Amino acid sequence: MPKILVVDDEREILVALEDLLEDRYQLLSSTSPVAALDIVRANPDLAVILSDQRMPEMPGNVFLAQARPHSDADAILLTGYADLSAVVSAVNEGAISGYAAKPWEPEALRAMVAAAVERHRLRAAVRFEQSAFAGLMKASADQISVLDRQHRLIRGNHDQDGTVEARDKDEAALASGSYSEEDLQSGDDQDERWTRIRRIPFGADGAERHLLKIESDETERRRAARRLHQAEKLQALGTLAGGIAHDFNNLLAAILGNLELAERALDKPDRLARFLANARSAAGRGSAITRRLLSFSRQRDLAAxxxxxxxxxxxxxxxxxxxxxxxxxxxxxxxxxxxxxxxxxxxxxxxxxxxxxxxxxxxxxxxxxxxxxxxxxxxxxxxxxxxxxxxxxxxxxxxxxxxxxxxxxxxxxxxxxxxxxxxxxxxxxxxxxxxxxxxxxxxxxxxxxxxxxxxxxxxxxxxIRVAAAAEAPTPSLRVLAVEDDAEVRAVLVAHLTGAGHQVIEADGAQAALQALESDAAIDLLVTDYAMPDISGLDLFRLASEHRPGLPAILVTGFADVEDGTVPLPVLTKPFTGDQLKGAIARVLTAAD
CATH class of the missing domain: 3.30.565.10 (Histidine kinase-like ATPase, C-terminal domain)
Structure with missing residues (x-):
């Protein structure tokens, strides 16, 4: 119940006012303005002060002026005299919201007091909202701002983004309603910064329309989500490990066993072909499991x-x-x-x-x-x-x-x-x-x-699917094959020569660069990714300086290196001859 202080030096007036208002309000009263000042100081939650003007200790306008530093209550002056100078003084120094002449009309005075109570409530609500917003802006790590319809900063804890793009997005939010966006600012995995911007319009259309913008740094949340996602993957991989080890032992037993049987059947072509096909099938299954494990376990950005x-x-x-x-x-x-x-x-x-x-x-x-x-x-x-x-x-x-x-x-x-x-x-x-x-x-x-x-x-x-190279023959090429592992290089060269290509071998990047400088007829570069001197990707960049536009294929056993993550086609180890032919067909199609 709102609290009201009534001050009048005549007891009968106080009784009349109490009878008029006590059913709606909690009333405090005093016949002394001096004593009333103590009541004001002791009751900071007063909603309204109703004061007489003509009192022996001090006039009402002076009392209200002295009360003002201690209370934000609405004030109404009661006067039985047409003393306009006192009313003006009460307005200027006592901040009164109205005055009523004695004798008053009961319902009119009730309405005046009710309006004063409501004004006090609204002021308190506004102060609360202002205080809460100011506290939020001060304590929040977010960047908070309120813009008017002309994009002027009304409230904020940071400088406003005045770019054309930002203004366009602000206008879109004002026109269509609130929306959020997340923006990757810059940098690699360590330096990247993610920002979420929420735009919330409020107020009536026209000049009263305003926009609340909240910009949050989402970088740590994003990184935490990525770490949690990766931890769950690793836990799942731990569960997979036992079963996969068992399966790989079976696959290796099949591969080694069939190769041993193939050695014993060198003079029996049909049996030799069957044993080699079994070994290749088992190796292919192992390759598929490994590739899927690497793909599943790798850390990657979350994107739909x-x-x-x-x-x-x-x-x-x-x-x-x-x-x-x-x-x-x-x-x-x-x-x-x-x-x-x-x-x-x-x-x-x-x-x-x-x-x-x-x-x-x-x-x-x-x-x-x-x-x-x-x-x-x-x-x-x-x-x-x-x-x-x-x-x-x-x-x-x-x-x-x-x-x-x-x-x-x-x-x-x-x-x-x-x-x-x-x-x-x-x-x-x-x-x-x-x-x-x-x-x-x-x-x-x-x-x-x-x-x-x-x-x-x-x-x-x-x-759009590209036909397999086995079904789309390619011309004979002069191919530079770069691989530091001699056994893998031998397989790569055998596949290339078997497909009708001329091959220049290199066991590393330096030898490959020398070959490129001395042989202008090289049509294609096929290079391993992980090499001891420089990577295959860096080799491709250096080769492009000598031979701009030279087609290239990157061969790798790493799951993180795949089509779309590097600027050239990728062939994943282990690979078959047909897969190599398909990669060559794709790179030549792209070059055309």
């Missing part, structure tokens, strides 16, 4: 792309199968009929994590079904249209109902101590929600669990 979830899952199939360690069977049922827009690396990690969780729920064996389908969007996603549902179903123990929501809490895990971080499912949910989707869990004790990821469906992106 449009891709087919079915293709991503098929690429992961062999890797996921290794996590089962022979205890659990894995089946695929992929019928997505469309694409999704998400971060591919996070999607892969989500699938692996869900499969590991499903495996751990079946200590005595069972089956995991990894499926995808086109389905109507759940009601929670509103009018999102059709979705792609990616599901992992197990036949395990199930999740108790009281734990189903908690599994998404960071660091909560149902696994024994030391066997889980409690970060897998929260990261999966964050990934799918960042893609505009949602995650659901259907579980029954003793029957199993189905975890479904719902993504808004998008149309696939058409890809």
């Amino acid at each position: 792309e449009t891709f087919s979830p079915d293709e991503a899952i098929r690429d992961l199939e062999e890797l996921v199968a290794r996590t089962m360690a022979g205890r659990v069977s894995l089946a695929l049922d992929l019928q997505a009929d469309g694409a999704i827009h998400a971060d591919p690396g996070q999607f892969e990690l989500a699938v692996v994590n869900l499969c590991i969780n499903a495996r751990d729920a079946m200590a005595n064996g069972g089956e995991i079904v990894l499926s995808s389908a086109r389905a109507p969007a759940p009601p929670e996603l509103g009018d999102a249209g059709d979705c792609i549902r990616v599901s992992v179903r197990d036949t395990g123990t199930g999740i108790p109902e009281h734990l189903r929501d908690r599994v998404f809490e960071p660091f909560f895990t149902t696994k024994p101590h030391g066997e889980g971080t409690g970060l897998g499912l929260p990261m999966v949910r964050a990934m799918v929600e960042a893609s505009g989707g949602m995650i659901t869990i259907d579980s029954r004790i003793g029957e199993g669990t189905t975890v479904s990821l719902w993504f808004p469906r998008v149309e696939p992106v058409d890809a």
Whole structure:
């Protein structure tokens, strides 16, 4: 209830005012303006001071002027005399908001007091908002600013960005509503700076329209998310290690065994071909596993792309199968009929994590079904249209109902101590929600669990595919082959000469540069990436100074070096002769 102080030297007037106002307000009263000053100092929350003008100790305008330094209460002067000079003084020094003549009309005075109480409330609210905003700007690490319709800085804790691009974005926000953007400022992994800018318009259209801008440094959050993402990958890779070591031992046994058998069958062409084909098949499987492991484990920026979830899952199939360690069977049922827009690396990690969780729920064996389908969007996603549902179903123990929501809490895990971080499912949910989707869990004790990821469906992106070189013959070329490993170089040279090319060999960058200077007829550079003197990429740059436009292929065993990350085509080790032919065909097509 608002607090009001009434001051009048006549007791009867005080009683009349109390009768008029006490049902709506908490009243304090005094017949002495001197004593009333003590009341003002003791009650900083006064909403209104109602004072008589003619009083023996001091007039009302003087009392209100002395009260003003101690109170922000609204003030009303009561006077029975037409003393305009006193009223003017009260306005100037006592900051009165109005005056009423005695005798007053009750309802008019009630309305005047009510208006004064409301003005006091609004002033207090404005002061609170101003204080809160000032405190926010002072304490916040964010850059906060308020701009008017002419882009002038009204409030702020930093200088305003006055570029044309910034003004255009401000105008767009003022016209269409608030929006956010994240901007990579500059630098490599160590120096990069990410800034998030939120633009929030407020106020009526026209001159009253203003824009609140909040610029946040998102660099540490981005780096933390990347580190957490990578840590989850490494934990998943640790789970994969046992099964993969077992499989690689099997593959090596197959390779070595078939090569030994091939040596014994040199005089039997049919058996020799079969043994060599078996060895090559086993080596190819090992190469595919290694390539997928390197791709899965590498640290990369998180960025959404449009891709087919079915293709991503098929690429992961062999890797996921290794996590089962022979205890659990894995089946695929992929019928997505469309694409999704998400971060591919996070999607892969989500699938692996869900499969590991499903495996751990079946200590005595069972089956995991990894499926995808086109389905109507759940009601929670509103009018999102059709979705792609990616599901992992197990036949395990199930999740108790009281734990189903908690599994998404960071660091909560149902696994024994030391066997889980409690970060897998929260990261999966964050990934799918960042893609505009949602995650659901259907579980029954003793029957199993189905975890479904719902993504808004998008149309696939058409890809331009280059025909394999085996189907598109290339002319005979003079090729400079650079490789520091003699055994690998011998294989590379054999593939090139077998394809009809003339080959100049070099065991490093210096020998390659000498060959380029002395032989102007070289048509193509094929170079290893990791060499002891300088890298193949640096060699290509130096070679381009001698021979601008010289086609080149970079050969590497590193997963981080791939098409799109370097300015020339990449051939990943180990490779086949047909793959080398395909790379040559692609680089010659690009050169044309």
